[in-house]
Amino acid sequence: MKIAIPSAQGKLCMHFGHCEVFAFVEVDPEAKKILGTEFLTPPPHEPGVLPPWVAEQGAKLVIAGGMGGRAIQLFQQAGVQVITGAPADEPESVVMNYLNAALITGENACGHGPDHVCDH
16 A cells, blocks of 8 residues: 655645655555555645645555645545645654554544635
């Protein structure tokens, strides 16, 4: 399974659309192990571009700090689950906490309604 983490400066980026790279973390969910991490630079951020790109990389889950409602819908349509409200930790730390059911999430850092076009 592959998990995507929008990242900046080596940590999960709280503003989804402003991330520098995506960490794609390959995991074995049964063994709760990280098999490898690949950092890829996303295409320029425009509404609707990132969800299909992330899906094309093979990710089945995105763990983010904040994300607009429209982006969440687009990810779900592309077959990618979304978890928001994650802390700004190293991608591998976020993923290990997720695998061990220890990921503590707060509110979606975007916090706008589902029809709001969030630019971050």
